[in-house]
Amino acid sequence: MITARGLARRFSARGRTVNAVRGVDLDVAEGELVGFLGPNGAGKTTTLRMLTTLLRPTAGTATVAGHDLLRDPLGVRTRIGYVAQGGGTHPECTVGEELELQGRLYGLGRAEALRRGAELTDRLDLADLDARPTKTLSGGQRRRLDIALGLIHQPALVFLDEPTTGLDPQSRANLWEHIRRLRAEHGVTVFLTTHYLDEADALCDRILVIDHGRIVAGGSPDSLKAQVSGDGMTVDVAREHTTAAMDVAGRLPGAHEVAAEPGTVRLRVPRGDQALPELLRALDAAGVPMLAVQVHRPTLDDVFLTLTGRTLRDAEGPGPEAPEESGHAA
Numbered sequence: 001m002i003t004a005r006g007l008a009r010r011f012s013a014r015g016r017t018v019n020a021v022r023g024v025d026l027d028v029a030e031g032e033l034v035g036f037l038g039p040n041g042a043g044k045t046t047t048l049r050m051l052t053t054l055l056r057p058t059a060g061t062a063t064v065a066g067h068d069l070l071r072d073p074l075g076v077r078t079r080i081g082y083v084a085q086g087g088g089t090h091p092e093c094t095v096g097e098e099l100e101l102q103g104r105l106y107g108l109g110r111a112e113a114l115r116r117g118a119e120l121t122d123r124l125d126l127a128d129l130d131a132r133p134t135k136t137l138s139g140g141q142r143r144r145l146d147i148a149l150g151l152i153h154q155p156a157l158v159f160l161d162e163p164t165t166g167l168d169p170q171s172r173a174n175l176w177e178h179i180r181r182l183r184a185e186h187g188v189t190v191f192l193t194t195h196y197l198d199e200a201d202a203l204c205d206r207i208l209v210i211d212h213g214r215i216v217a218g219g220s221p222d223s224l225k226a227q228v229s230g231d232g233m234t235v236d237v238a239r240e241h242t243t244a245a246m247d248v249a250g251r252l253p254g255a256h257e258v259a260a261e262p263g264t265v266r267l268r269v270p271r272g273d274q275a276l277p278e279l280l281r282a283l284d285a286a287g288v289p290m291l292a293v294q295v296h297r298p299t300l301d302d303v304f305l306t307l308t309g310r311t312l313r314d315a316e317g318p319g320p321e322a323p324e325e326s327g328h329a330a
């Protein structure tokens, strides 16, 4: 459904050059639900905008939904849906009007646009909101409307840019269910970007991790987690015992990535369940009272840390300063 080779995009403005995407290869099969994961400024949106014809690549080639991205951008556009981060609804228009207008923009007749709109509002739990101005919708309802608008022309492939950013946990879980159903019941291929590891973990068959404009890892959530060697342990002690606890922890068989901050020691061990009693005995023998301990299986957070040396939290915040440049359809 998507094949991209060496896709790259450079922005230049005011004498500065930003290599936002530095040569991305992608293969997405029909019916896959793929997550594109990375911190702020990693190049997710830029890649998405290239794949959806909104931004011309500086290098590389791609075929999207059976059409060549550079030679046949119109062909690409008719077969894909793109749900951008901010959405684009008019605040005074009603849900029904927005859907009808979008359908007409895609060349549907009025009756067909209304029929599709009704089908989508039904499918996305918006059926009672037809007459409501979009400005009165909740965050979750608005995101579901954005998705309905992206699906009006029955695309085979839909791109969702951070679909759940800003939503409360319940609305996120609800939206995940709708995204799963898009694929399960309608065979739509879904390519989504997200900051959230739990989202990628819960939703995606496959995850691609992008950092500094390059894909640094890819695979199923489980296979990525398997790349992290061992379980994590977090040990809390009184601040004055931090160094002693770190020494003890570092001597456990197979202990690695041992790090400490005042009152807390973190490490990785091959098997957390086996290391725990040993750690308790060793701390006891060293006269270090332990206040609390946690053992956890590797998470995608750990994967990200292992691959990039940063946690997604470290990476939060604005990306490198870069001036705006308006995008051009290819």
Ligand SMILES: Nc1ncnc2c1ncn2[C@@H]1O[C@H](COP(=O)(O)OP(=O)(O)OP(=O)(O)O)[C@@H](O)[C@H]1O
Binding pocket: 011, 012, 013, 018, 019, 020, 021, 038, 039, 040, 041, 042, 043, 044, 045, 046, 047, 195, 319, 320, 321, 322, 323, 324, 325, 326
């Ligand atoms: N129009 C532009 N002009 C100049 N630089 C840009 C432009 N668009 C993006 N960039 C820069 O390219 C890099 C990648 O940005 P991009 O928006 O693709 O990242 P992202 O992974 O989607 O981040 P976020 O999660 O914050 O949306 C950043 O350094 C950004 O500042």
